[in-house]
Amino acid sequence: MKRFLFLSSFFAVxxxxxxxxxxxxxTCVNCHGNKAEMEKLGAPxxxxxQEEVAAQTGMPATCVDCHLGNDKEADKAKAHEGVxxxxxxxxxxxxxxKRSELTGADADSLKQLKNHGGFAGDSLAPxxxxxxxxxxxxxxFRLLLYHDRNKETMAFNPEIAKKTCGKCHLPxxxxxxxxxxxxxxxxxxQSQYATWTSPSGPQSCGLWTGDLxxxxxxxxxxxxxxxxxxxxxMALTPEASAVNQKVCNQCHxxxxxxxxxxxxxxxxxxxxxxxxxxxxxxxxxxxxxxxxMACHAGPLDRRRGDGYIRGAFSQPKWAKALSxxxxxxxxxxxxxVDCHVTNTETKLHGDQVRDPGxxxxxxxxxxxxxxYNKSNHKNVTCEACHTTAIGGYALNFWAPxxxxxxxxxxxxxxDYYIDVDGGVAPLILKNPKTKKWNSYHVVPHISATIADxxxxxxxxxxxxxxxxxxxxxxxxxxxxxxxxxADVKGDDTDKRIMAWLNLDKVAHATGKSRTCESxxxxxxxxxxxxxxxxxxxxxxYKDVLEGSYTVVADKKGLRIDDIxxxxxxxxxxSVAKGIAQFVGKWNxxxxxxxxxxxxxxxxxxxxxxxxxxxHGPRKK
Numbered sequence: 001m002k003r004f005l006f007l008s009s010f011f012a013v014x015x016x017x018x019x020x021x022x023x024x025x026x027t028c029v030n031c032h033g034n035k036a037e038m039e040k041l042g043a044p045x046x047x048x049x050q051e052e053v054a055a056q057t058g059m060p061a062t063c064v065d066c067h068l069g070n071d072k073e074a075d076k077a078k079a080h081e082g083v084x085x086x087x088x089x090x091x092x093x094x095x096x097x098k099r100s101e102l103t104g105a106d107a108d109s110l111k112q113l114k115n116h117g118g119f120a121g122d123s124l125a126p127x128x129x130x131x132x133x134x135x136x137x138x139x140x141f142r143l144l145l146y147h148d149r150n151k152e153t154m155a156f157n158p159e160i161a162k163k164t165c166g167k168c169h170l171p172x173x174x175x176x177x178x179x180x181x182x183x184x185x186x187x188x189x190q191s192q193y194a195t196w197t198s199p200s201g202p203q204s205c206g207l208w209t210g211d212l213x214x215x216x217x218x219x220x221x222x223x224x225x226x227x228x229x230x231x232x233x234m235a236l237t238p239e240a241s242a243v244n245q246k247v248c249n250q251c252h253x254x255x256x257x258x259x260x261x262x263x264x265x266x267x268x269x270x271x272x273x274x275x276x277x278x279x280x281x282x283x284x285x286x287x288x289x290x291x292x293m294a295c296h297a298g299p300l301d302r303r304r305g306d307g308y309i310r311g312a313f314s315q316p317k318w319a320k321a322l323s324x325x326x327x328x329x330x331x332x333x334x335x336x337v338d339c340h341v342t343n344t345e346t347k348l349h350g351d352q353v354r355d356p357g358x359x360x361x362x363x364x365x366x367x368x369x370x371x372y373n374k375s376n377h378k379n380v381t382c383e384a385c386h387t388t389a390i391g392g393y394a395l396n397f398w399a400p401x402x403x404x405x406x407x408x409x410x411x412x413x414x415d416y417y418i419d420v421d422g423g424v425a426p427l428i429l430k431n432p433k434t435k436k437w438n439s440y441h442v443v444p445h446i447s448a449t450i451a452d453x454x455x456x457x458x459x460x461x462x463x464x465x466x467x468x469x470x471x472x473x474x475x476x477x478x479x480x481x482x483x484x485x486a487d488v489k490g491d492d493t494d495k496r497i498m499a500w501l502n503l504d505k506v507a508h509a510t511g512k513s514r515t516c517e518s519x520x521x522x523x524x525x526x527x528x529x530x531x532x533x534x535x536x537x538x539x540x541y542k543d544v545l546e547g548s549y550t551v552v553a554d555k556k557g558l559r560i561d562d563i564x565x566x567x568x569x570x571x572x573x574s575v576a577k578g579i580a581q582f583v584g585k586w587n588x589x590x591x592x593x594x595x596x597x598x599x600x601x602x603x604x605x606x607x608x609x610x611x612x613x614x615h616g617p618r619k620k
Contacts, residue, residue: 027074027079032047056275058279059168068082084164085098086099086110086113086144087099087145088102088106088110089142089144089292091141091404094246094247096154096246109128112274113144115264120284120287121292122290123290124289124290124291125137125291147160148160148165149254154249156183156257160216175349178346179346180351180475181350181351182348182349183212183217185214189474190203190208190248192208193207194227194228195228196498197455197498199471204445204502204504207244208245209224209244210249211223220238220245222241231451231454232409233452236409237407240403240409243403244403247404282335283308283336287309299504301315302315304505304507305418305506306390306392308336311324315391315392316417316419316534321422321423322391322420325389325423327509339356340354371613375610377610380437381436383506385513387506387511389425390509395416396413396445397448398410398448399413400449415540416534418531419530419531420529424527424528426441426506427441427442427503427527427551428440428525431464438506440481440505442551443504444501445499446488446500448494449495452496456487458487460590461588462482462592464479464480466478482500482501482502484498485500499585501558513615520595520601522594523593525551525554528549529549529550531549533546542578543577544578547564548565549565555593556589557588557590557591559587560586563583
């Protein structure tokens, strides 16, 4: 009898314990799963049951597994201590606020994360009602930040990732943190660009001025800022450094940027909703996934000028014909990681192969690749033939100005776009190390406020962004290049200016190949680039608003010729004062010619046969 009473008591206690544990674990949904309760608290938008969350995420994680906090506390304030949630970055000073800190119209606009449709680049951006009663994007908005980011730096927080995603996926998180994508120590090249004149060379995306404190990346150190200030005639303040670095950090991703893919809830579709996750990132996630223009939306569509999605991502807005020339792989619903597969050498999560090469093409185009490898064009990359039109930046001026409302010596004036509706052909150059012919977007740059004591080392040839051309530590080979071309005396503001060319490899917007004549009609290449400023006139560099120049590659070198440009309406023959000082300054010596092929070789039966061998009968 005593034994029976003991066992009865034991099971009663065990049942109570299990019930209590279950009750504690579901404390969050006691409120958040009750719409009526949420309405009492003035927050019906947070009504969400655990079953709904599990269906959308595809994971068994509870609220506190992802958002932290304390689900064993009955007191609301104590239960919500340390809770992670959505944040929003604003344009002015790149200020960041948690959703819980928002008030007024800002708070109303983000009551619930919602896909508003329209342009995919900012479809999740908060909307407000303007003075005319129209629903518009909040004009102060810059970017949405998910909760594995730092409010102070906008950078991904590895410590939060370990506590949240790492509860179930710790090996993947730790692997990601070693990769270039995860900003792993020794594998992240961008942070090595601290000055314009450093041994690593200048970089089109800008300088990494705010070194991030480890392990949480929640603070900036003054290391890179001090390095920059020794090399600049105009000091970078801690505030300006932080603003600059936040802008950089918005494009460097965390776990949620790739795998969190919120959608609007749909009746009868339990997997759709604000907690939806995707194991395989889609193409839009690589361009900001609707939280704002970030990640590869800039480097592809503007810096490289090629793009993958194009459409409304393409710059400028007037290039309608170009925007319709989407990559054929995107049209056929291929996503980025279908080609940019995981690096088999490192096997690190997030270490995607930068330049997949023809080997990846063979997965879908086996016959064509086999024929290509035996052809006269086996040293011409696929994209060199199949990317026929690029747009994007025409000029990039780094000079003193204001960034997000803060005075800075490294403001960028990038909104000079190629003013050709259908785009222009990329330049074709041979990489002397790989012996491969690649397609490039060549953009003239300047970097101002170089200190008098700094040595500007002019390039004797086009330099590739690898050792031994430059002193840089990187874990993958780059086909991108640059050339420092001149030391120019500026005015009282710009002081000393370094002129340089940026050459980014073009690899997207592939489609029907270019013609044989486009490469073989001449050994020289001349590409005329009309350009136009697309922002407010007062934000342009000096008085340069429109004009043109010609990219020339021949036996004398690679250079920018026939520079024209001035204030709008000033006539194409004029050369504005702001750009006149750079006439003849973007010039790198060398022999940059295409092979001299007899006309009968690219027009005759032999050429037609090679095309047919690779691609099948040519359509007339």
